[in-house]
Amino acid sequence: MESFEQSATSSRVLRLCQKNVTVAAISKDGSFNYMKRFDDKSNNDEKSEPVYWIASMTKFLTSIAALQCVERGQLHLDEDISAVLPEFKDSRILVTYDAARNLEYRPASCTITLRHLLTHTAGVAYFNPKLYGLPKMRVNEGKATLHGGVFDSFIKDLVANLGTSLNTRLVLTSPERWYVKRVNPGHTLGSYFERYLFQPLGIKEATFHLEQQESFRSLEPISIDFVIADPIQEDFGGGGLYTTCSELLKLYGAILREDERILKKETIRQMITPQSEGNGKDGVPRGLDKQYNIDSCHQRAIMNTIPRGTPVNFGLGSLIPMVDVEGRRSKESITWSGFTNCYWWIDMEKGVAGIYLSQLLPHGDLKTIDFMTEFESAVYKQLG
Structure with a gap:
């Protein structure tokens, strides 16, 4: 080298x-x-x-945590996530909005699964031009990401039909964090990482x-x-x-x-x-x-x-x-x-x-x- x-x-x-x-x-x-x-x-200190x-x-670690839950039978790759995350029940797709901010939606064609989340095909997105004019995004404009909680900071409406397109605008995998937390009561995602990822590897x-x-x-x-x-x-x-x-x-x-x-x-x-x-x-x-x-x-x-x-x-x-x-x-x-x-x-x-x-x-x-x-x-x- x-x-x-x-x-x-x-x-x-x-x-x-x-x-x-x-x-x-x-x-x-x-x-x-x-x-x-x-x-x-x-004065670069090589010890520091x-x-x-x-x-x-971080998404890769969260994906590993979710797959650990699959191995334990707590989660399943191809089952509807709304059983654990009711926030995503009856998902809808944002089609468009006009200058007056009138929003047009249509129902999602199928339910979101963990496989959708892990492969970035769930249709949930951020930094996507489709979302920039929405009222919630305008309220959050100029604020640091996660100035509130995860679900307070991002839009749950979808921008694409499930499983049909990988969203190249960095599809949000934070739902996995909630997924892992809710089937492991008593753990935050951080404490879960500590117990099941960090401690085993030192x-x-x-x-x-x-x-x-x-x-x-x-x-x-x-x-x-x-x-x-x-x-x-x-x-x-x-x-x-x-x-x-x-x-x-x-x-x-x-x-x-x-x-x-x-x-x-x-x-x-x-x-x-x-x-x-x-x-x-x-x-x-x-x-x-x-x-x-x-x-x-x-x-x-x-x-x-x-x-x-x-x-x-x-x-x-x-x-x-x-x-x-x-x-x-x-x-x-x-x-x-x-x-x-x-x-x-x-x-x-x-x-x-x-x-x-x-x-x-x-x-x-x-x-x-x-x-x-x-x-x-x-x-x-x-x-x-």
């Missing part, structure tokens, strides 16, 4: 995005375990690891509440116009976790090894299996077949280092490329991202997982993707 580090510290292009960046990768057998921090401070708000990277530096994590409170904050409330009222399974790179590496390494302390092997295999039908252009799931029709930042945030135009699908909680990326990821590896240019991937076939963490806005930054591509290529070259 020496040549990568030399390139990263000498290249002007890469220097533009590497303030407070940490990259890491691990092989399945543990023979390769790499982590490198890039910081603009000359940066803490990152990982935003939508993860200690992870929280939804900065004010409650003693080890985080002494760290120097970076300057950023924060988009999430601090403190938050509720644990936000769609994007509220704070943690470090080394702690995340424990989680992704566990999935890579098919560690049954977290999920059964057959569940992990199901998690990385494409779930969506090829009902769009060129056999790609509808929504994912429109990579060229969304803004470039958002496209890069979704695809990260997967080349534009690559056929992709969705598993139970993550994006899946359907062909090999030359010199890098295998087909049917899994990946997702976070709003602050945070990214991860797990390649089961080649036996490697990697992470790129930053706190840079806006999301889908081009220089960041270039830097991450350089890092990813170096990892695969190192592994031969």
Whole structure:
């Protein structure tokens, strides 16, 4: 990895995005375990690891928690979620609204299931242009995300029919957080993570509440116009976790090894299996077949280092490329991202997982993707 580090510290292009960046990768057998921090401070304390708000990277942990509940028989992938979440009973789809804010709805054609939530095909969305003019969104305008509770902050109306389209405007997976909580009385999502994810893997530096994590409170904050409330009222399974790179590496390494302390092997295999039908252009799931029709930042945030135009699908909680990326990821590896240019991937076939963490806005930054591509290529070259 020496040549990568030399390139990263000498290249002007890469220097533009590497303030407070940490990259890491691990092989399945543990023979390769790499982590490198890039910081603009000359007095970089290697003993002090940066803490990152990982935003939508939190969704993967929430997906794992939901699948644990499926394994225990508390939840079912293909049953109506309204039995547990009555807020979604009799779901309706927002068709349009006019200049006078008259809203037009139609009933959803079927019920929402956990599989819909995990594959981003439930039709529940945020940051979607269809929602921007709604009264509730106007009331929340200018406020940090989750200034209230989860259901107070987002719209429950759907923007697409269930199961017909992957919503590329970051479909909200926070209903999974309520799903997990309501079948595990006495737990918040944070305490559930602690009991069933963090303790088994020895993860200690992870929280939804900065004010409650003693080890985080002494760290120097970076300057950023924060988009999430601090403190938050509720644990936000769609994007509220704070943690470090080394702690995340424990989680992704566990999935890579098919560690049954977290999920059964057959569940992990199901998690990385494409779930969506090829009902769009060129056999790609509808929504994912429109990579060229969304803004470039958002496209890069979704695809990260997967080349534009690559056929992709969705598993139970993550994006899946359907062909090999030359010199890098295998087909049917899994990946997702976070709003602050945070990214991860797990390649089961080649036996490697990697992470790129930053706190840079806006999301889908081009220089960041270039830097991450350089890092990813170096990892695969190192592994031969």
